[in-house]
Amino acid sequence: xxxxxxxxxxxxxxxxxxxxxxLGLTLIFGTLGVVNFAHGALFMLGAxxxxxxxRILTISxxxxxxxxxxxxxxxxxxEVPYVNxxxxxxxxxxxxxxxxxxxxxxxIPVMIAIGVxxxxxxxxxxxxxxxxxxxxxxxxxxxxxxxxxKYYYGANQIPTPAPEAFxxxxxFGALIGMDPGSIIYPYWRIVYFCFAMVLIxxxxxxLQFTTFGMVVRAGMADRETxxxxxxxxxxxxxxxxxxxxxxxxxxxVMYTPINPPNYHMGMDFLVISFVxxxxxxxxxxxxxxxxxxxxxxxxxxxSMRQVxxxxxxxxxxxxxxxxxxxxxxRPRGLMGRKGVMED
Amino acid sequence: MxxxxxxxxxxxxxxxxxxxxxxxxxxxxxxxxxxxxxxxGYPDLMQRFVIFGIFAIGFNIxxxxxxYLSFGHAAFLGAGSYAGVWMLKLLTINVIPxxxxxxxxxxxxxxxxxxxxxxxxGIYFSILTLAFAQMSxxxxxxxxxxxxxxxxxxxxxxxxxxxxxxxNDSGNIPAPNLFGLEMGDSLQVNVAGxxxxxxxxxxxxxxxxxxxxxxxxxxxxxxxxxxxxxIKSNQQRLNYTGLNTRPYMLACFxxxxxxxxxxxxLMVAMDxxxxxxxxxxxxxxxxxxxxxxxxxxxxxxxxxxxxxxKYFENIFSKINSNLLHKWFSFLPDGLEDFVVTIIYPFxxxxxxxxxxxMFMGVIIFLPGGLVELGQxxxxxxxKNKNDAAEQKPAE
Numbered sequence: 024x025x026x027x028x029x030x031x032x033x034x035x036x037x038x039x040x041x042x043x044x045x046l047g048l049t050l051i052f053g054t055l056g057v058v059n060f061a062h063g064a065l066f067m068l069g070a071x072x073x074x075x076x077x078r079i080l081t082i083s084x085x086x087x088x089x090x091x092x093x094x095x096x097x098x099x100x101x102e103v104p105y106v107n108x109x110x111x112x113x114x115x116x117x118x119x120x121x122x123x124x125x126x127x128x129x130x131i132p133v134m135i136a137i138g139v140x141x142x143x144x145x146x147x148x149x150x151x152x153x154x155x156x157x158x159x160x161x162x163x164x165x166x167x168x169x170x171x172x173k174y175y176y177g178a179n180q181i182p183t184p185a186p187e188a189f190x191x192x193x194x195f196g197a198l199i200g201m202d203p204g205s206i207i208y209p210y211w212r213i214v215y216f217c218f219a220m221v222l223i224x225x226x227x228x229x230l231q232f233t234t235f236g237m238v239v240r241a242g243m244a245d246r247e248t249x250x251x252x253x254x255x256x257x258x259x260x261x262x263x264x265x266x267x268x269x270x271x272x273x274x275x276v277m278y279t280p281i282n283p284p285n286y287h288m289g290m291d292f293l294v295i296s297f298v299x300x301x302x303x304x305x306x307x308x309x310x311x312x313x314x315x316x317x318x319x320x321x322x323x324x325x326s327m328r329q330v331x332x333x334x335x336x337x338x339x340x341x342x343x344x345x346x347x348x349x350x351x352x353r354p355r356g357l358m359g360r361k362g363v364m365e366d
Numbered sequence: 367m368x369x370x371x372x373x374x375x376x377x378x379x380x381x382x383x384x385x386x387x388x389x390x391x392x393x394x395x396x397x398x399x400x401x402x403x404x405x406x407g408y409p410d411l412m413q414r415f416v417i418f419g420i421f422a423i424g425f426n427i428x429x430x431x432x433x434y435l436s437f438g439h440a441a442f443l444g445a446g447s448y449a450g451v452w453m454l455k456l457l458t459i460n461v462i463p464x465x466x467x468x469x470x471x472x473x474x475x476x477x478x479x480x481x482x483x484x485x486x487x488g489i490y491f492s493i494l495t496l497a498f499a500q501m502s503x504x505x506x507x508x509x510x511x512x513x514x515x516x517x518x519x520x521x522x523x524x525x526x527x528x529x530x531x532x533x534n535d536s537g538n539i540p541a542p543n544l545f546g547l548e549m550g551d552s553l554q555v556n557v558a559g560x561x562x563x564x565x566x567x568x569x570x571x572x573x574x575x576x577x578x579x580x581x582x583x584x585x586x587x588x589x590x591x592x593x594x595x596x597i598k599s600n601q602q603r604l605n606y607t608g609l610n611t612r613p614y615m616l617a618c619f620x621x622x623x624x625x626x627x628x629x630x631x632l633m634v635a636m637d638x639x640x641x642x643x644x645x646x647x648x649x650x651x652x653x654x655x656x657x658x659x660x661x662x663x664x665x666x667x668x669x670x671x672x673x674x675x676k677y678f679e680n681i682f683s684k685i686n687s688n689l690l691h692k693w694f695s696f697l698p699d700g701l702e703d704f705v706v707t708i709i710y711p712f713x714x715x716x717x718x719x720x721x722x723x724m725f726m727g728v729i730i731f732l733p734g735g736l737v738e739l740g741q742x743x744x745x746x747x748x749k750n751k752n753d754a755a756e757q758k759p760a761e
Binding site for chain 1: 435489496498507651719
């Protein structure tokens with residue numbers, strides 16, 4: 024029993040990353056009809072927003088500290104970040120410590136801007152081209168973004184720790200009335216899962232309860248008619264692209280403490296996210312989220328020792344296997360809408 | 367000739383001449399000159415040109431003719447490589463069985479994957495092939511280690527049985543050969559500072575590439591090829607006329623997979639080592655890049671694209687900042703640094719950036735790739751001539 028709960032928990036954090044990326048992909052596909060292979064790169068850019076912010080925050084100047092001596096007896100030079108000067112020592116350190124959550128505020132405008140520029144500058148010209156062309160040009164864009172990041176940040180993983188308060192694990196088993204010590208789970212993963220749920224809820228609420236969202240949904244259903252009603256649907260879709268980019272970026276920001284970012288992390292997630300979108304059903308937002316979580320949990324169950332002993336290697340292939348089975352038995356995916364990408 | 371039209375025959379002959387003279391043509395700079403590092407006429411790189419040429423020709427038969435974008439073609443290359451190494455290990459060090467078996471094994475593998483993947487089309491087909499390739503890669507790197515050598519890769523060893531070769535008592539691992547002609551053997555000719563290397567392995571691969579190219583031309587021009595083009599332009603209409611397109615698609619997919627397997631077999635024939643990374647989806651992406659860059663659906667395009675990308679990979683990635691400084695040393699100091707800073711991110715380790723930009727440029731502005739570029743240039747020339755001709759009578 025505790026094993027099962029532990030595996031479900033393990034699956035949820037990875038699954039929620041899949042779900043967030045797949046949500047963005049589906050938003051773009053549902054609104055603009057574009058298959059965006061650069062979405063993994065947006066996830067990666069989000070992660071590097073967190074890296075950038077933590078670097079900006081730790082920009083320092085050197086002061087000579089008379090109270091401390093180095094081994095030669097000279098006064099020690101200490102690096103003092105500027106934030107310490109501005110906000111005082113304690114607040115400054117706290118800001119640096121909380122750089123990853125703070126990056127959310129930093130990443131939202133940056134990612135929306137990147138998304139809007141990408142849509143207006145490149146994707147806009149590809150609406151009428153075949154899907155293969157869209158895949159290929161965004162694939163090229165992903166390579167370019169990746170290489171730019173590699174040029175500025177290097178090829179190595181950059182550790183970006185979570186705030187002190189969330190480092191370490193807590194006893195999840197005791198919380199739900201099981202034996203203490205049976206389920207130990209890192210804090211940050213729970214934070215990530217909650218964050219993902221909030222973000223997904225926010226996107227859905229935005230689409231469901233605002234006029235803007237209503238127009239976008241109408242546009243998804245019938246773009247032409249909405250256009251004929253005198254609404255500038257293209258501009259709204261551009262904004263949706265920005266939002267999708269921001270969702271992917273935030274997924275990346277919060278994922279940095281779990282997996283230190285490097286320049287090709289986006290590609291690794293992208294392949295799986297596409298599988299997730301297809302399993303969930305092209306163009307279905309709830310499907311993308313359901314499929315993301317289900318596949319994440321499936322993957323973590325397949326990595327259990329007992330399972331690997333019976334079926335060696337299953338943990339590596341279970342997602343793809345599930346995708347193949349679903350595509351062949353339910354061609355529209357789990358919750359695919361009728362008439363979307365049926366060819 | 368050989369059942370080809372005049373135009374195709376001259377194309378084939380042109381390619382044959384280029385392949386035959388490549389060691390000379392690709393070494394335009396004398397050995398000790400400053401530009402010698404732009405020479406591409408060394409065996410290893412030339413072998414890669416033709417082998418990836420075969421791979422891209424095969425991919426183009428699928429993508430160019432039918433429009434089905436496979437993102438998992440590297441799986442067949444990898445399967446072919448493994449089969450090839452096993453032949454070199456178990457049967458004989460002669461490369462012929464290795465190349466044949468790797469083609470056959472890749473073909474069988476393609477039947478299996480194609481039978482399932484071709485139930486869907488469009489993006490779903492891309493995802494399915496991608497999923498299969500990633501599965502093969504993950505399995506090859508982990509569970510199938512006894513067969514594939516896992517992450518270290520599979521290679522020939524001293525104590526392999528090699529039942530056709532008899533006892534090996536030389537104490538060395540035998541090198542792959544073609545009836546005694548070792549693939550690594552080269553004839554070096556030094557003419558007035560130019561060094562030309564005529565490599566046996568390159569010519570073996572080159573001849574096979576020409577055969578593959580010839581077969582591809584025949585496929586493009588055959589009724590079968592026309593049927594595949596019909597699938598690309600409107601599959602639904604074909605279905606409505608009572609034709610079952612699936613056998614055609616499967617045949618095309620298998621042929622394309624066999625080309626990839628042939629390339630994999632040649633790869634291990636040149637260097638008997640196969641690793642799982644050959645199956646990774648980035649490798650599949652690479653062949654897509656080659657085909658698009660050269661020109662989808664054209665005969666010569668994929669070969670050009672393969673050559674261009676491999677050239678970039680090997681030559682551009684070697685340029686470093688010292689060299690750049692040397693080249694631009696004629697500029698004033700400040701300007702020199704500026705120019706080097708601008709160019710540096712695009713070369714050396716950053717050549718992927720150039721590749722990505724080039725690729726995007728091609729898709730945006732030149733969907734037909736390099737071949738279209740050539741056509742446009744030649745058309746603009748001939749247009750000028752026509753204009754001139756039209757103007758004459760007016761005078």
